Amino acid sequence: MLPWPTLKRLLHPESAPTSMEPGHHRDLVASLLVMAWLVEARDPYTGGHLWRVSRFAELLAEAAHLSDIALTRVAIGGFLHDLGKIGIPDAILKKPGPLTEAEMETMRTHPEVGMRMLAGHPLAAVVRHTLLLHHERPDGRGYPHGLAGDAIPIDARIVGLCDAFDAMTSARPYRAAMPIAAALNIIRGNLDAQFDARLGAIFLELGALGTLNHIVGHSDDGIPLRTCVMCGPTLVVRREDQAGGHLFCRNCGGEYVLREGDSGELQALPTGRKGTARELEAEADTALIARLVQDAARRVPLPQLLASVPA
Numbered sequence: 001m002l003p004w005p006t007l008k009r010l011l012h013p014e015s016a017p018t019s020m021e022p023g024h025h026r027d028l029v030a031s032l033l034v035m036a037w038l039v040e041a042r043d044p045y046t047g048g049h050l051w052r053v054s055r056f057a058e059l060l061a062e063a064a065h066l067s068d069i070a071l072t073r074v075a076i077g078g079f080l081h082d083l084g085k086i087g088i089p090d091a092i093l094k095k096p097g098p099l100t101e102a103e104m105e106t107m108r109t110h111p112e113v114g115m116r117m118l119a120g121h122p123l124a125a126v127v128r129h130t131l132l133l134h135h136e137r138p139d140g141r142g143y144p145h146g147l148a149g150d151a152i153p154i155d156a157r158i159v160g161l162c163d164a165f166d167a168m169t170s171a172r173p174y175r176a177a178m179p180i181a182a183a184l185n186i187i188r189g190n191l192d193a194q195f196d197a198r199l200g201a202i203f204l205e206l207g208a209l210g211t212l213n214h215i216v217g218h219s220d221d222g223i224p225l226r227t228c229v230m231c232g233p234t235l236v237v238r239r240e241d242q243a244g245g246h247l248f249c250r251n252c253g254g255e256y257v258l259r260e261g262d263s264g265e266l267q268a269l270p271t272g273r274k275g276t277a278r279e280l281e282a283e284a285d286t287a288l289i290a291r292l293v294q295d296a297a298r299r300v301p302l303p304q305l306l307a308s309v310p311a
Contacts, residue, residue: 025297025302025303025306026293026297026302028121028122028123028302028306029076029123029293029296029302030286030289030290030293032080032083032118032121032123033076033079033080033289033292033293034284034286034289035083035086036050036079036080036082036083037050037284037285037289038282038284039082039083039085039086040082041250041282041284042085042086042090042093042094042282043085043093043094044094044231044234044249044250044251045170045171045172045173045231045232045234045251046170047219047225047233047234047235047236047250048218048219048220048225048236049082049166049170050078050079050080050081050082051079051218051219051220051288051292052162052166052170052215052216052218052219053078053079053081053159053162053163053166054075054076054078054079054292055075055078055215056078056162056165056166056203056212056215057074057075057077057078057158057159057162058071058074058075058078059206059211059212059215060074060158060161060162060199060202060203060206061074061075061158063202063203063205063206064154064158064198064199064202066154068299068300069300069304069305069308070154070155070310071299072296072299072300072305073126073127073130073155073305073308073310074130074155074158074159075292075295075296076123076126076127076292076296076305077126077127077129077130077131077155077159078130078158078159078162078163079292080114080127080130080131081114081130081131081134081159081163082110082114083114083117083118083131084109084110084111084112084113084114084115084116084117084131085110085113085114086113086117087109087110087113087117088106088107088109088110088113089106092106092107096173096174097173097174098174108135108143108144109144111131111132111133111134111135111143111144112132112144114131114132115128115131115132118131122306123306125309126305126306126308126309126310127155128310129153129155129156129310130155130156130159132144132156133145133147133152133153133156133160134156134159134160134163135160136148136152136156136157136160137152137160137193137194137195138152138157138192138193138194138195138196138197139192139193139194141193141194142160152196153310153311154199155310157195157196157199158199160195161187161195161196161199161200161203162203164187164194164195165183165184165187165203165212166216168182168183168186169183169216169217170217171232171233173231173232173251176232177217177233180207180212180213180216181207184203184204184207184208187200187203187204188200188204217233219236219237220238220239220285220288223237223238223239225237226247226256226267226268227268228249228251228252228254228256229254229270230249230251230252230254231249231251231252231254234249234250234251235247235249235256235268236285237258237266237268238285238287238288239287239288240287241258241266242258242266243258243259243260243266244257244258244259245257245258246258246271246279247268248275248279248280250280250282252274253274253275253280254270254273254274254275255270255271255272255273255274255275255279256268256269256270256271257269257271
């Protein structure tokens with residue numbers, strides 16, 4: 001995997017490697033979020049996963065009374081945590097069933113791939129804990145380093161918990177999404193083992209209050225995933241989409257047209273045709289990413305965020 005300076009020169013050969021002109025800080029953050037979104041788009045069953053993990057992590061960090069800088073770090077880190085999956089073969093990433101142990105070994109390389117990919121990027125130090133350590137566990141049975149307890153940085157503990165919760169409450173080709181209450185019970189039964197006890201208790205409180213409900217099964221605020229008649233909840237509607245527009249299932253390629261329902265919510269109706277190769281190309285939701293970057297900048301000046309290094 002090419003490190004960031006090399007990748008940047010290939011993508012933007014005319015740009016200076018470390019220029020900090022006005023607006024460049026936002027471009028640095030947005031460029032990585034776009035890359036992460038395109039990595040996510042390879043797996044049709046993870047639509048909205050990065051947004052959901054980012055939102056869960058932001059809520060948990062706020063409830064745990066972390067600083068604005070730490071809260072912004074975990075929100076951005078939550079969106080970037082799976083960046084290293086760009087190095088995972090499609091046969092493993094898109095496998096319609098549980099992975100073998102050998103395939104899991106390959107999957108477990110993605111945290112380190114993500115860090116190597118960000119080598120030299122100004123944001124690498126800020127999000128290194130979430131990228132590299134979000135699969136560590138308090139009982140020491142995680143990866144890649146087998147860290148335990150407080151040796152796992154809090155950013156990674158937050159994102160790891162939120163990542164697991166979203167995986168449980170999201171549909172997969174081989175199983176339906178788990179109800180929120182059932183997922184919370186699994187977290188409750190694994191405190192101090194898979195999940196940090198203090199953060200887990202706070203997350204359970206958020207769940208009991210219903211604070212997580214508007215995020216589970218959604219791809220943006222107030223926008224639930226729509227259901228493909230063949231594949232399940234794989235259809236991502238964007239905030240800017242309007243009636244008459246078209247969606248495509250990234251799994252089977254089926255086309256859907258958007259129609260306004262009685263309640264005013266857009267419904268996805270199958271047309272019976274398949275999308276062309278061009279229509280099925282992944283296209284990042286740049287408007288959603290711009291909103292995330294703007295929210296981060298309103299909370300913490302991005303130069304200050306980029307200068308921060310988590311302990």
